[in-house]
Amino acid sequence: MRFHVLTLFPEMIENVVNTSIIGRAIKQDHIEVDTVNIRDYSANKHMRVDDYPYGGGAGMVMEAEPVYRAMQKVNEKLGSKPRTVYLTPQGKVLNQTMVEEFAQCEDLILLCGHYEGIDERVLEETVTDYVSIGDYVLTGGELGAVVMIDAISRFVPGVLSNEESSQFESLQDNLLEYPHYTRPEVWHEKKVPEVLLCGDHKKIESWRYEQSVKRTRERRPDLLAKSCRMYGAYIGEEQVTELANRFTDEISRYGESMDLNRKKLRKQRFEFSKKDLLLLFLDKKAFAADMDPVIGHNFTGKHTPCVVFWAGKSSEDENIAGLLERLERRGFLILHIFCEVLDPERFDSRREALRVRQMLEKRKM
Ligand SMILES: C[S@@+](CC[C@H](N)C(=O)[O-])C[C@H]1O[C@@H](n2cnc3c(N)ncnc32)[C@H](O)[C@@H]1O
Numbered sequence: 001m002r003f004h005v006l007t008l009f010p011e012m013i014e015n016v017v018n019t020s021i022i023g024r025a026i027k028q029d030h031i032e033v034d035t036v037n038i039r040d041y042s043a044n045k046h047m048r049v050d051d052y053p054y055g056g057g058a059g060m061v062m063e064a065e066p067v068y069r070a071m072q073k074v075n076e077k078l079g080s081k082p083r084t085v086y087l088t089p090q091g092k093v094l095n096q097t098m099v100e101e102f103a104q105c106e107d108l109i110l111l112c113g114h115y116e117g118i119d120e121r122v123l124e125e126t127v128t129d130y131v132s133i134g135d136y137v138l139t140g141g142e143l144g145a146v147v148m149i150d151a152i153s154r155f156v157p158g159v160l161s162n163e164e165s166s167q168f169e170s171l172q173d174n175l176l177e178y179p180h181y182t183r184p185e186v187w188h189e190k191k192v193p194e195v196l197l198c199g200d201h202k203k204i205e206s207w208r209y210e211q212s213v214k215r216t217r218e219r220r221p222d223l224l225a226k227s228c229r230m231y232g233a234y235i236g237e238e239q240v241t242e243l244a245n246r247f248t249d250e251i252s253r254y255g256e257s258m259d260l261n262r263k264k265l266r267k268q269r270f271e272f273s274k275k276d277l278l279l280l281f282l283d284k285k286a287f288a289a290d291m292d293p294v295i296g297h298n299f300t301g302k303h304t305p306c307v308v309f310w311a312g313k314s315s316e317d318e319n320i321a322g323l324l325e326r327l328e329r330r331g332f333l334i335l336h337i338f339c340e341v342l343d344p345e346r347f348d349s350r351r352e353a354l355r356v357r358q359m360l361e362k363r364k365m
Pocket residue numbers: 086087088089090111112113114115116117118131132133134135136137138139140141142144
């Protein structure tokens with residue numbers, strides 16, 4: 001991935017990105033960070049890039065023309081107009097879903113303002129996204145740009161080593177992470193929680209989930225309100241099973257898989273709340289005589305969002321259409337139906353996991 005930073009102070013970017021993990025990623029060619037000095041594109045023989053604001057008032061405004069020329073230079077070099085972000089306190093506040101979405105870009109332009117900001121007209125012509133890094137005002141966009149480069153790069157394959165990479169960042173689930181401990185076992189008479197020493201992975205995961213929820217409730221109740229528990233239920237041949245497990249793992253650290261191929265589970269009744277998300281993975285086998293009624297009868301929702309992953313070609317298929325109707329009657333809100341999910345050409349589980357998260361965020365706005 002390549003970042004193109006348009007700025008009056010390239011050294012502010014270069015000094016930061018050439019160190020630590022991001023510096024290593026640049027050296028290893030996983031990412032590229034090019035800086036473009038807007039001053040080099042001044043339309044003025046004194047290389048001035050700012051002027052007094054029309055209408056009066058304090059401060060200076062960056063002129064449109066140098067920004068426009070710098071932008072054109074980058075677009076010409078690339079032969080395309082990539083997504084162009086203006087860092088501004090008036091933008092959408094950056095979050096982990098946005099970061100993951102930007103990480104899908106091959107090229108990303110980051111435009112840094114200074115002084116009072118930039119002439120509105122060039123922003124209207126060139127900018128695709130307005131992003132803020134928080135509700136406070138900085139002196140320039142450069143620190144915002146390096147924050148974005150750092151957070152986005154973590155999603156670029158190869159940037160994090162296996163040890164550094166955790167597939168799940170706490171915020172992906174709208175939960176803060178559980179507390180961490182390392183040696184020694186006792187420090188200042190404080191002992192590491194017993195459960196972490198027991199070696200039982202299931203117990204540890206469930207303790208970590210509880211701690212995450214507790215911590216989020218105490219520190220970020222706004223996030224907790226947005227978080228939901230994901231259930232990946234599936235009936236089908238091996239490929240469906242494999243997809244369901246992979247996708248459920250991809251979308252949430254605490255996602256729970258429900259294997260409805262197992263008779264015992266098919267006999268149980270399940271109630272979901274509006275704080276859950278049901279992911280339903282199905283192929284034709286789901287509609288075989290002894291399987292069919294399961295989901296539509298044993299599952300009850302309460303305005304529970306549901307996303308269906310169907311191996312067949314179309315959601316018009318009689319079987320699936322009937323099932324969707326039953327689910328809606330039983331309290332589920334169908335957010336989306338993905339078809340042909342076993343075709344890797346059509347269904348990329350990483351990309352679609354991000355899409356599902358975006359759908360959930362939109363619903364909550
Ligand atoms: C002093 S600020 C200008 C603020 C502008 N007058 C306003 O009130 O919206 C100068 C530059 O810093 C950057 N900046 C300031 N706060 C920011 C934030 N929270 N997120 C991202 N960029 C920010 C922007 O690029 C902006 O053009």
